[in-house]
Amino acid sequence: MLSRCVLLGGLLAVQLAHGQAVFDGSRLQLPVVTVGAARYSADLALVDAANLVFRLDPASLATLTGGSAAQPTDPGFADGVLTVPIVRIGNDNYAASLDLVGTGDFTFKVNPVSVRWLGSRSPAPFKKDSHIVSTSFFHWFAANGGQRSGPWPPLEGRQNWEGTPAWWQTQIKQVMSANIDVINVHLIPTTEERRITLFQGLKALLDAGYDIPNVAPFLDPLITWDGKPKLDLATAAGKKAVADQYVRFYEQYFQYVNHPDAANQLATIDGRPVLTTWHFFVNMNNIDKMSRDDLFRPLREAFASRSAIFDKPPYMVTTALNPPIMGFSDERVATFEINQYYHEFTHNAVTSVQLKPGYWDQNVRTPGSFLPRAGGTHYAQAWNRVHAGVHRVYVESWNEYDEGTGIYAGSVSGPYIAPGSQNRNTDTWSATANPFEYIRTTAAGAARFNDTPALDALVLSHTLPNRIAAGATVDASVMIRNQGDESWTGAAGFRFGQLAPDPVSFGGGAPVVDTEDEIPLYGGIFRGRPVTFRLKLTAPAAPGRYLVRWQMSRAGQPFGETLTTAIEVN
Numbered sequence: 290m291l292s293r294c295v296l297l298g299g300l301l302a303v304q305l306a307h308g309q310a311v312f313d314g315s316r317l318q319l320p321v322v323t324v325g326a327a328r329y330s331a332d333l334a335l336v337d338a339a340n341l342v343f344r345l346d347p348a349s350l351a352t353l354t355g356g357s358a359a360q361p362t363d364p365g366f367a368d369g370v371l372t373v374p375i376v377r378i379g380n381d382n383y384a385a386s387l388d389l390v391g392t393g394d395f396t397f398k399v400n401p402v403s404v405r406w407l408g409s410r411s412p413a414p415f416k417k418d419s420h421i422v423s424t425s426f427f428h429w430f431a432a433n434g435g436q437r438s439g440p441w442p443p444l445e446g447r448q449n450w451e452g453t454p455a456w457w458q459t460q461i462k463q464v465m466s467a468n469i470d471v472i473n474v475h476l477i478p479t480t481e482e483r484r485i486t487l488f489q490g491l492k493a494l495l496d497a498g499y500d501i502p503n504v505a506p507f508l509d510p511l512i513t514w515d516g517k518p519k520l521d522l523a524t525a526a527g528k529k530a531v532a533d534q535y536v537r538f539y540e541q542y543f544q545y546v547n548h549p550d551a552a553n554q555l556a557t558i559d560g561r562p563v564l565t566t567w568h569f570f571v572n573m574n575n576i577d578k579m580s581r582d583d584l585f586r587p588l589r590e591a592f593a594s595r596s597a598i599f600d601k602p603p604y605m606v607t608t609a610l611n612p613p614i615m616g617f618s619d620e621r622v623a624t625f626e627i628n629q630y631y632h633e634f635t636h637n638a639v640t641s642v643q644l645k646p647g648y649w650d651q652n653v654r655t656p657g658s659f660l661p662r663a664g665g666t667h668y669a670q671a672w673n674r675v676h677a678g679v680h681r682v683y684v685e686s687w688n689e690y691d692e693g694t695g696i697y698a699g700s701v702s703g704p705y706i707a708p709g710s711q712n713r714n715t716d717t718w719s720a721t722a723n724p725f726e727y728i729r730t731t732a733a734g735a736a737r738f739n740d741t742p743a744l745d746a747l748v749l750s751h752t753l754p755n756r757i758a759a760g761a762t763v764d765a766s767v768m769i770r771n772q773g774d775e776s777w778t779g780a781a782g783f784r785f786g787q788l789a790p791d792p793v794s795f796g797g798g799a800p801v802v803d804t805e806d807e808i809p810l811y812g813g814i815f816r817g818r819p820v821t822f823r824l825k826l827t828a829p830a831a832p833g834r835y836l837v838r839w840q841m842s843r844a845g846q847p848f849g850e851t852l853t854t855a856i857e858v859n
Contacts, residue, residue: 341399354833439690457490468735488545498819552596649693664720672734696727736774745772746849776813782844
């Protein structure tokens with residue numbers, strides 16, 4: 290409780306949040322406060338951070354002469370107490386009350402006992418019982434390098450998989466449009482420069498306001514220690530060699546995803562960093578001698594100063610079917626272990642399923658294996674088998690190219706058969722000639738499975754004016770991020786505007802424009818993507834200070850975060 294009180298009084302540099310009441314580090318902004326039958330707007334300036342003391346700014350006080358009707362979350366003043374049901378501080382919501390301690394200058398002091406954390410404006414962190422969709426994500430691609438012999442060319446052509454930050458952004462957008470929560474990023478010592486460009490692409494999206502998928506390292510021992518003597522995990526050197534791989538991954542991540550939200554985008558379960566891995570038994574001896582603490586201590590030493598998640602022992606996800614397996618694994622899933630469309634495994638009271646769209650490695654292996662896609666039919670059926678008792682869905686894979694298991698946007702022109710191979714099979718990417726066949730199936734299945742609401746929205750920034758001349762028209766913009774599983778289009782009735790019924794209209798509503806923001810490619814504003822609405826506001830003829838509430842809506846039904854403003858018309 291004390292730490293939350295300190296936060297309320299001591300945040301000196303936070304991103305301005307928007308809503309009913311806002312504390313920006315120096316001022317408590319109240320677009321509306323009810324006093325008896327009257328309503329006002331006012332700002333309280335922080336004058337004593339140590340004791341959480343605020344003072345009314347007389348210049349900010351004004352009577353609200355009209356506008357939106359009262360709401361239960363409106364602040365109110367009565368009997369010497371200012372009650373603030375919701376105040377936004379950075380990315381969190383709090384409730385608090387302030388006692389009037391100086392009647393002459395209207396000085397208020399926060400009642401520490403009243404401060405309550407109401408939750409984050411971002412999605413809730415994952416817990417053990419959360420429903421999470423993850424996918425394995427490989428980074429070894431370049432225009433003329435990495436895997437190039439897969440049977441399913443991408444929509445843009447394999448030669449255009451350049452491995453640059455800009456190209457990675459297109460891949461992450463596809464992942465996001467599939468409602469995938471976590472990418473398990475391949476961790477090998479080769480082609481690291483492309484993992485770095487992936488991280489640079491993630492940073493660019495964060496800078497643009499995207500809520501990117503969470504990131505976890507996926508250690509590949511077979512490639513990492515290929516051709517080398519087996520590691521002995523009974524020795525300090527063997528333990529360190531494994532831990533060093535994860536340390537290097539996070540070092541690169543923090544260096545190149547240099548963003549205030551970087552740590553928040555790392556995959557965690559119950560506040561613990563998620564580590565994933567493939568087979569240990571091929572390249573290592575004495576696997577039973579490796580402990581969770583052998584990973585925890587180096588990670589804590591390296592990164593506890595960057596994020597509190599490293600103060601907790603890691604959450605370990607391993608393979609399931611080929612022993613020996615780490616004894617301290619928290620989850621086990623048959624990743625890259627079995628060629629089935631659907632495989633279910635329960636470990637430690639966590640039920641995980643692996644879903645696979647198909648498998649076809651006969652361009653690179655003889656005789657290889659073939660698990661047909663049949664136009665996406667088997668993958669859709671696999672998703673339909675996911676039941677209420679499942680906690681995790683792991684999609685194998687996003688882009689394992691040569692083995693033909695990817696679900697990226699693919700070419701529908703037919704499979705590629707490598708010249709000189711013994712590959713004699715054939716298959717169909719999509720029964721409906723849809724490049725996004727597997728992305729759409731994943732998005733729909735994930736929406737049925739995950740814990741994310743279908744409709745939600747977050748206000749990121751705005752340029753709504755505080756003052757407008759009577760009858761004047763001004764331009765403004767509001768950036769909103771989709772926080773729900775359902776994509777937004779203008780055709781489906783998605784728009785941003787005043788929250789109805791509002792007695793005074795500023796005429797500032799705007800629909801989603803279906804020809805912008807890559808909607809023709811992705812089919813809508815997908816979860817985690819921001820969109821900027823350009824508004825044209827016209828002030829009423831009557832002067833006064835008006836309370837205006839704004840919100841997203843679909844076909845007239847509002848949803849998501851409310852933006853509350855007081856506009857002076859003079």
